[in-house]
Amino acid sequence: MTLSPEQRIELHGFNNLTKTLSFNMYDICYTRTKEEREAYLEYIDEQYNADRLTKILKHVTEIIGAHVLNVAKQDYVPQGASVTILVSEGPVVEVPNEVYDESPGPLPDSVVMQLDKSHITVHTYPEYHPDEGISTFRADIDVSTCGEISPLKALNYLIRSFDTDIMSIDYKVRGFTRDKRGKKLFIDHDISSIQNYIPDDIKDMxxxxxxxxxxDNIFHTKCKLKEFDLNNYLFGYTRDKLRPEEEEEITEKLLMEMDEIFYGKNIRPGSLK
Structure with missing residues (x-):
């Protein structure tokens, strides 16, 4: 919720609340051989290299109305990439009227904000099972801002920027600010769930x-795709190339991988049947 000018609480100095959105996404693939795994990791490295990740984070900066102060980016050998952007206060900006906006939430038509000591980061982690079979790509994004605006404003865009099977989303408001009378304010907007900031078409998936x-102003939502189509998890071929017993075995391995990530614990093989 955003207060109107008549309702706005007058603060004593700068709004010192720090709002941090942590967005973790996982893409899962079945790779039967070392060659398939290497090809998948090469594909992921190309899709999410430091240059493309920088473009994504710069767009996040635009969405929250911040100014880029500094960009540090790095592609790693053999896999993975990192980008860190330091951002600072922005002028009055119009909220982009495009598919990346979401509702409801603290989303005024225009905002005046200060975003000192704020940053946006992304790190990627390609990973695979030692016995071949499952390959997993993870990207961790953190958007941390000081001031009036919430980084939840960029959540819709971030979700749509990655091919995601599993998502883990955290939002926390830290610290406090004071009103003119000295009363501490530990949060400056209404929120009951991160799901309120995720569009219906995504929630349906x-x-x-x-x-x-x-x-403690801590909010956590984790998400797992409802629909499972094996063709979406095979790299370089389709399910019609598999024998029925292969299809069943691969499906169980993939579903178990997704459930283990979603529930955060190891699952005994065969327990999904």
Whole structure:
């Protein structure tokens, strides 16, 4: 919720609240051989190299109305990339009227903000099972801002920027600011769930679980795709090339991988049947 000018609480100095959005996405693939795995990792490295990740984060900067101060980026050998952008206060900006906007939320038509000591980062982690079979790509994005605006404003765009099977999303408001009378304010907008900031068309695609600690302004939502199409998890071929027993074995391995990531624990083979 954003307060109107008549409702706006007058603060004592700068709004010192720090709002941090942590967005973790996972892409899962079945790679039967070392060659398939290497080809998949090469594809992922190309799709999410430091240059493309920089473009994504710069767009996030535009969405939240910040100014880029510094960009540090790095592609790693053999795989992975990192980008860190330091951002600072922005002028009055119009909220982009495009598909990346979401509702409801603290989304005024225009905002005046200060974003000192703020940053946006992304790190990628390609990973694979030692016995071949499962390959997993993870990207961790953090958007941390000081001031009035919430980085939740960029969540829709971030979700749409990655091919995602599993998402883990955290949002926390830290610190406090003071009103003119000296009263501490530990949050400056209403929020009951991160799901309120995820568009309906995306929510329809995922099973979602919330774990929220309201008294500490900590919000957590994890998401797993509802629909499973084996063709989306095979690299370089389709399910019609598999024998029925191969299809069943691969499907179980993929579903188990997704469930282990979603629930955060190891699952005994065969327990999904």
């Amino acid at each position: 995922f099973d979602m679980i919330d774990v929220n600690v309201y008294q």
